[in-house]
Amino acid sequence: MSALDSLPIAVIGAGPVGLAAAAHLHERDLPCIVLEAGETAGAAVRQWGHVRVFSPWRYNIDPAARRILDEAGWVAPDLEALPTGAELVGEYLRPLAELPQLKPYVRYGARVEAISRLGLDRLRTAGRDSTPFLIRLADGDELLARAVIDASGTWGTPNVLGASGLPAQGEADVAAYLEHALPDVVGAHRDRFAGRHTLVVGAGHSAANTLLALAELAAEQPGTEVTWAIRTASPARTYGGGDADALPARGALGSRLRAHVDAGRIRLLTGFSVHALTPTDGRVTVVVRHADGSEESVTVDRIVAATGFRPDHSIAAELRLDLDPIMGATRALAPLIDPNEHSCGTVPPHGVNELAHPETGYYAVGMKSYGRAPTFLMATGYEQVRSVVAALAGDWAAAHDVQLDLPETGVCNSNPADSATGDSCCAPAPTAEPAARGLATGITGGLLSEPLSLIALDTAPADGQAGGCCGS
Numbered sequence: 001m002s003a004l005d006s007l008p009i010a011v012i013g014a015g016p017v018g019l020a021a022a023a024h025l026h027e028r029d030l031p032c033i034v035l036e037a038g039e040t041a042g043a044a045v046r047q048w049g050h051v052r053v054f055s056p057w058r059y060n061i062d063p064a065a066r067r068i069l070d071e072a073g074w075v076a077p078d079l080e081a082l083p084t085g086a087e088l089v090g091e092y093l094r095p096l097a098e099l100p101q102l103k104p105y106v107r108y109g110a111r112v113e114a115i116s117r118l119g120l121d122r123l124r125t126a127g128r129d130s131t132p133f134l135i136r137l138a139d140g141d142e143l144l145a146r147a148v149i150d151a152s153g154t155w156g157t158p159n160v161l162g163a164s165g166l167p168a169q170g171e172a173d174v175a176a177y178l179e180h181a182l183p184d185v186v187g188a189h190r191d192r193f194a195g196r197h198t199l200v201v202g203a204g205h206s207a208a209n210t211l212l213a214l215a216e217l218a219a220e221q222p223g224t225e226v227t228w229a230i231r232t233a234s235p236a237r238t239y240g241g242g243d244a245d246a247l248p249a250r251g252a253l254g255s256r257l258r259a260h261v262d263a264g265r266i267r268l269l270t271g272f273s274v275h276a277l278t279p280t281d282g283r284v285t286v287v288v289r290h291a292d293g294s295e296e297s298v299t300v301d302r303i304v305a306a307t308g309f310r311p312d313h314s315i316a317a318e319l320r321l322d323l324d325p326i327m328g329a330t331r332a333l334a335p336l337i338d339p340n341e342h343s344c345g346t347v348p349p350h351g352v353n354e355l356a357h358p359e360t361g362y363y364a365v366g367m368k369s370y371g372r373a374p375t376f377l378m379a380t381g382y383e384q385v386r387s388v389v390a391a392l393a394g395d396w397a398a399a400h401d402v403q404l405d406l407p408e409t410g411v412c413n414s415n416p417a418d419s420a421t422g423d424s425c426c427a428p429a430p431t432a433e434p435a436a437r438g439l440a441t442g443i444t445g446g447l448l449s450e451p452l453s454l455i456a457l458d459t460a461p462a463d464g465q466a467g468g469c470c471g472s
């Protein structure tokens, strides 16, 4: 055994996927250390603990974790039930992290700030693969590791409000009025919303959940107002397939949202591209720039930014990553999960081959592995870490034998009428979509296929920028 092999494998994050990695490492007898920024297992999931997930328990429990939990006499929940985030933590992640096989190796309050190779910067090649990883924590402590499984998720790095992917003008100045996605509107955070006007920006699950909670609060608390802003011209994709939706919980969510909008309890603003934000007499004014260049504004008390998440690759800036320029996932994985192309989680099985970077021994897994794609499922992450850990154990046959058993969701597009129009700029003639092999955690999957109203330029485009539909 080399000196490198005697070092532990570092797992970053004690979320569902990081803890699953630890369970697989335990089964393979590979020493590990789990570094978790929060004070508990599932620290990110706890923050959306009031939200019920869409995949039943059977898909949310990692097989290796299940085996060691069962050995300890764990009583599994009803496998067909849909847990809340809090139940996911209380009934699964916390008991798992408390097992004697894992507990001594999970370190809380350990935020990874940077990863490199001991004594080597990104430029140096000689001896790189046999040099330990150096992991620096936020408190300055440093550790050495044989390999790194980065399961740090994306919860800590939400997307900005600005329509161009950059912060809207003034966004940093109004931080006091901004809420992270999925505040507990009718629970712990009620006081921040009761009797106030809230703007929810976004068109995915997070926005839908928050809007329904705000509508519930508005029914109880006079003076509570709710406005919903989306960038597209229609909320059809957020509404999903209603009763016809192959995922009943998702269909019900969309139907309830539509009922509130139709009844005027939620005011809907479409074609809404946030341009600027300014504090105004204890409130915040949101300036919207329309396709014709005109501006409009709405003044509210609070803004919930439900605009999705992006991975933070900065901790691995000294490593050799090969990231897809669009998705921020590995190049091999990106086309399999691209939400520009995929209507739902039609994710083929994938593992160590698709997750490998030029930096031998570093793997981003779980939610982070999907980069900006919003369609990640825990079940996918569990198979990822099974494959990666098998590879680290030298069991390449098992590492390459990737399988994926995801929830059946019937048709991919939750609103077939919507796809039948095929009227988007440059869209090919609509074709029948393949049956799904997974479900999108974004409300529709294919959510980027909805055309946006683009900001008009005042002047004619310069040579070479002639646009029009399809650049023809």
Ligand SMILES: Cc1cc2nc3c(=O)[nH]c(=O)nc-3n(C[C@H](O)[C@H](O)[C@H](O)COP(=O)(O)OP(=O)(O)OC[C@H]3O[C@@H](n4cnc5c(N)ncnc54)[C@H](O)[C@@H]3O)c2cc1C
Binding pocket: 012, 013, 014, 015, 016, 017, 018, 035, 036, 037, 038, 041, 042, 043, 044, 045, 048, 051, 052, 053, 054, 055, 110, 111, 112, 113, 151, 152, 153, 154, 155, 156, 182, 206, 315, 365, 366, 367, 368, 376, 377, 378, 379, 381, 441
């Ligand atoms: C509201 C919501 C509903 C969802 N519903 C479903 C569903 O129904 N089914 C499904 O399969 N998936 C669902 N997902 C998607 C996904 O499965 C979950 O987000 C899941 O928690 C991802 O697991 P993870 O372990 O990759 O990341 P996380 O759960 O985000 O865990 C990452 C961990 O890393 C820690 N961390 C972050 N940065 C650092 C650092 N620098 N150093 C050390 N530790 C760090 C965090 O504190 C956290 O504990 C849902 C997601 C959300 C937000």
